[in-house]
Amino acid sequence: MHEMPLIYVGGIPIDLSAVLMLVVSCVIVFVLAMLAVRNLSVENPSKLQNFMEWVVEFVQGVISSAMDLKKGRPYISLGLTLILFIFVSNLLGLPFSFITEAHEPVTIFGHVIEATKHLAHGDHAEILWWKSPTADINITAGLALIVFILMNFLGIKNNGKHYFKHFIEPFPIFLPLNIIENLAKPVALAIRLFANIFAGEVLITVILKLSVVSIPFLAIWQGFSIFVGALQAYIFTILTMVYIAQYTIHEEEAH
Numbered sequence: 001m002h003e004m005p006l007i008y009v010g011g012i013p014i015d016l017s018a019v020l021m022l023v024v025s026c027v028i029v030f031v032l033a034m035l036a037v038r039n040l041s042v043e044n045p046s047k048l049q050n051f052m053e054w055v056v057e058f059v060q061g062v063i064s065s066a067m068d069l070k071k072g073r074p075y076i077s078l079g080l081t082l083i084l085f086i087f088v089s090n091l092l093g094l095p096f097s098f099i100t101e102a103h104e105p106v107t108i109f110g111h112v113i114e115a116t117k118h119l120a121h122g123d124h125a126e127i128l129w130w131k132s133p134t135a136d137i138n139i140t141a142g143l144a145l146i147v148f149i150l151m152n153f154l155g156i157k158n159n160g161k162h163y164f165k166h167f168i169e170p171f172p173i174f175l176p177l178n179i180i181e182n183l184a185k186p187v188a189l190a191i192r193l194f195a196n197i198f199a200g201e202v203l204i205t206v207i208l209k210l211s212v213v214s215i216p217f218l219a220i221w222q223g224f225s226i227f228v229g230a231l232q233a234y235i236f237t238i239l240t241m242v243y244i245a246q247y248t249i250h251e252e253e254a255h
Contacts, residue, residue: 002128003115004098007108016108021133025089032084059083062238067245075244078150083237084195086143087132090229093132093201094222100127134232135201140194146185147240152182154245162246185243189236196232200225 005016036052045053059079102116102125115125143237154165167178192222200221207214207221 002126005106005108005127005129006114007111008112010064010148013114013138015138016130017111017131018133018136018139018195020129021089021092022139025085025092025133028088029081029084032088055084056080057231059237062234063241066238066241071249072241072245075241076132078243082143082240082249084222084235086236087131087230089139090197091226093130093133094225094229096130097128097205098130100129101125102127117205122239131140132197132201135191135192137190137198137200141188143193143236144190147185147189147243151185151240151243151247154244158248166247185239189239193232193236196228200228 007014007016032048033052035211036046036048040049058075059071059076062083063069063079065071065078098111102119103123104116104119106113106127113127119125122179152163167173167182168193169178179190203221204218204225207218210217
């Protein structure tokens with residue numbers, strides 16, 4: 001069983017592999033965006049520029065399916081960031097995994113990795129450093145929490161009294177249920193994304209244990225995992241836009 005490189009800083013557990021992969025995902029998305037807009041051309045656009053234009057149009061379509069595009073235009077950058085970051089994060093664990101063996105306590109930044117603290121003579125721990133960030137429930141929960149805070153903030157800011165009114169609709173007795181529904185949205189977002197990506201990486205690990213026989217199965221599953229990664233990025237993004245639309249547009253505006 002692979003262990004995470006977990007250290008404690010001030011009593012707070014920090015997964016170094018999650019931090020590393022978050023940085024890698026951010027760098028990849030940032031570089032991709034920078035290269036796409038580096039030499040913009042109307043007459044002779046590059047393939048990367050065409051790809052990024054397609055992604056922007058796709059995100060606009062996602063937003064327009066949830067709300068009027070005029071009202072949703074401020075959220076294009078949010079949708080673009082979410083879909084690119086999540087898609088890249090979903091795929092990082094597919095090509096390979098980087099695992100090191102520790103036979104004695106390992107210290108990083110002055111802190112001992114938890115899985116290596118109590119290694120006895122002859123024992124070893126396998127430390128997993130490379131994985132998809134979204135295969136970590138803490139990462140997906142963080143993304144979902146950001147969406148939760150954002151949708152409620154925008155609801156209060158843009159929808160005023162209608163935001164609070166919807167909690168007692170259609171009748172005041174529904175207040176507890178509406179509050180639970182509100183709290184359940186980020187939970188569903190986090191678990192859906194985490195479960196799909198984590199399950200995919202676990203299955204890849206199982207397939208790899210089949211040795212040479214695993215090659216065709218691994219190729220097929222990795223191809224399918226790319227589709228799943230894209231689908232989960234789409235689902236997370238469109239649900240974010242749907243939730244924002246629900247909280248910022250009341251019935252009078254919708255009609």
